[in-house]
Amino acid sequence: MPRQSTISEARTALEAGLSLPSAVLAPQVAASWQRCRALGLDPRASPRDVVVSFVEVKRRREEEATLRRLALAEMQLLYAQIAGSNFMIALGDRDGMVLDTLSDREFADSAAGRAIVPGSLWGEGERGTNALGLAARERAPVAIHGLEHYFSDHGHLSCMAAPILDPRGGVLGLLDASCSYEGRQQHTHALVRMAASQIENGLIFQESVGSFILAFHPRAEYLDTLSAGLVAIGRDGAVSSLNRAGSALLSGLPARIGCRFEDLFEARFGTVLDSMLGGGIARICDRAGSAVFMVCRRIGQDGLVGAKPSRTPMAPRPAPQPAGIAAEFVCEDPPLALAIAEIPRVLALGLPVHLVGETGSGKEVMARHIHGVSGRSGAFVALNCGAVPEALFASELFGHERGAFTGAREEGALGLARAADGGTLFLDEVAEMPLAAQATLLRFLDGLEVRAVGATKAVRVDVQIVSATNRDLKALVAERAFRADLYHRLNGMTIALPPLAARADFAAIVRHLLTRIAPGTAITDAAIRRLASRPWPGNVRELDAVLKRALVRLDGDRLDENAFVDGGPVGETDCCASCRPSLLSRHRCREIRTVYRDTGGNASRTARLLGLSRTTVYKHLDRPGPSDGACAHDLGRRNAIPPDLERL
Structure with a gap:
């Protein structure tokens, strides 16, 4: 990156309307400045604050529903990696319009945070040289630091963006991380690129239904990394998708949608596939003579390639997934x-x-x-x-x-x-x-x-x-x-099955459970972030109980972060004596007691909300109920509950 003093010199020339000094700016930044000049933009003025209506934002979100599902999960992970660094993470569509944001409170309250909002446009025509708009134009990752921004108003920002390519290589969306220039972290640009690559790989799995998905790399130990090429092959041996890493590894070969497996590799598709279907790794050469290792990551819907029967008798293919699954x-x-x-x-x-x-x-x-x-x-x-x-x-x-x-x-x-x-x-x-x-x-x-x-x-x-x-x-x-x-x-x-706290689709799980429990009730992104910060020792079952408890206190049509304010540490006496030795039992017992208090001491309603019997509720309350006995967590062993009625 150019030295700060040379960028200052270039900036002085820009604002004075003089020729830009050669070899001072990165070529893509210099070209962007020239385009912004040609549009008549004044670098000393404030940029146009263009924000489209929420109706339009909602329409575009619906159009890119698959992209958003994958991207929001990656944004949560990226946020966890850089949280506390005065950052904002934004998802944009192919045109540079912001669809969603995640940010630290400090950044959200800043002037930049108030400008990067869903519906804001970040093309060069509106915002001058910026990472989001330039990544869309260049179809490549971009970092714009401080005074490299065209408008002086953005001189305190450092922005890093990467395009998200669809399985055919077109720009589908944009991922951006922005922070104050002084607080930027060198590794953030790499994390943004990795997150974009992960989303792209997820899109291949989502959109290549029924295809064989193969991973390949010159080194076998890299097959499980983002450096691996990922290619989707139809039953006829034709390429339907290829990720960015795969295109780079096959550089110089006719690696395009519609080409055949044999156009890229010196082996027959069916022969290679047979060697991989048992979980093995094949070693083959591409048409340029380079050796690669290859493994099958998803088996096509129709099984083996070709019409000849398999050497091993196969069971009938499973019927289509029933509606509702x-x-x-x-x-x-x-x-x-x-x-x-x-x-x-x-x-x-x-x-x-x-x-x-x-x-x-x-x-x-x-x-x-x-x-x-x-x-x-x-x-x-x-x-x-x-x-x-x-x-x-x-x-x-x-x-x-x-x-x-x-x-x-x-x-x-x-x-x-x-x-x-x-x-x-x-x-x-x-x-x-x-x-x-x-x-x-x-x-x-x-x-x-x-x-x-x-x-x-x-x-x-x-x-x-x-x-x-x-x-x-x-x-x-x-x-x-x-x-x-x-x-x-x-x-x-x-x-x-990963624990809930490690799930990349945490937000989707929250929304799914909430829709099932209380259809029509919304939950804010801030509320989901607060939930994601918890350890969740009880996993999905615990999340289900927490959502139900919040719904008991709900006053309105949506849950925000205030619905999930922790009440501080709970004393040992806030659970029954039988549950105290076990962490999970203590947590479950406290959930029951909390919901019981929130319902005004209504055991029947507590049982309904948590999916328990009234007997179980009373046992956790240390008070007489329909029957006396031990705490519910060990009833399965002592009273021989029919095993087919036991739940996970």
Whole structure:
């Protein structure tokens, strides 16, 4: 970057109407200044403050709904990385109109913060030389510091912007970070470029439905980074999308939309794909002779390429996802979305799916999503493996004949495995199973044959197995607390659900839950930022309770940041004695007590809002209710709640 003194000299020449000194400014800045001069803009005057109507902002937001979903998640992450640095982050459309902003309070209250608002236009014609407008024109990342801005009013700002390219290489939007010139950070420009690249990769996954998405790079260890090329290939072998990194890696080759895989690489598409579908990495050469490593990141909807049958008999392709599934499931978190994209192929192969995540992170919601994607006509049946006594495990899973044992139902019982025939059997809390029950489950998984307790004949069932736990099964295997053979049987594909605080789609989850709880109620961006700053040990379940509690106190049609003001540390006495030893139990108990207070001591309404029974509410209040007993968090083990009624 030119020295500040030379920029000052160039600025003096600009404001005096003289020729600009050569080799002082960056070429793109000098060219921008000349264009602004040609437009008759006075660098000493204030720029035109052009802001379109909110109706127009809303229309453009709706037009770019996919872009906004991905970008807002990245903006949250970027904000967390640079928070406290007097920054504002802005998302603009392809024309340089601001759609959304996130900022520190100090910057938002400044003159610049009041100028960078949704609906403001930042093209050269309105704002002179600036990063947002110049990035749109140049189709490349731009940094404009201090006096490099055309208008002197912007001389105290440092702005860094990167274009967001659509899967065909056109400018779809712009991402900008602005701060006071004195407070700028050198690494921020790199973070903005990385965020734009992440959004671009997300767009390829969103818009290339049914295509094979391949990652490639000359070094295998870079395949999981933003340096990797990403290319979407249709079933016919034609390129439908290529990211910016991929274009750079294939420079000099005919890398364009519509070209064929074989035009770019010295290998047949079908042959390379066959070597990758098992999760392997292929090593091939591009047409320029450079070696690259390649891996399949998403399997096309129609499976293998070409008409010839696979060497391995395949199960029928899953039926289309039933209506309503998407509305019940939010996943705009890029790493999780990559894993979910592989589910149809895994289900077609009949492999079990294993879910790992903290309590409340949405494992049962994910399991139900997998059931919906499978297209199976049978039921979704859940078994809480940790809530069933060892002696009753076989009868719960396989059912029993009439009078098979003392206490058996007179009419017998079907069993959960047969109830799930043709559907999905969800084995929740699988790490909590006693070793004897693990042996029983392993025998069932080996042949999917069910013999009811007391029966002499076995019946074969067709079930999709999904298991879940919040513990590390591999570590339990090493400790000999979990059978290695059962672990390998369940671990056909593992999906790790991130904790809520680490989800890139936190804002989308908040809005989804709020729409489900109270349709028509809005929530401000500031409120979501306040929620995002919390640790969320109870994950999605905790967020659900916090939103419901805020709705109890709602006076109006929207939730703002004041609805989520923390009340300070809560004393140990603000939870029941049974819950105090456990952090999560303490938090849950305090939520129940807080909602109870907010409802004016109405236990029935508290139970409705939190989705609990009145008995559970009373137990957490340390007062007599419909029944007495222990705190709700251990009722599942003590009172043998039917496992198919246990929730995640």
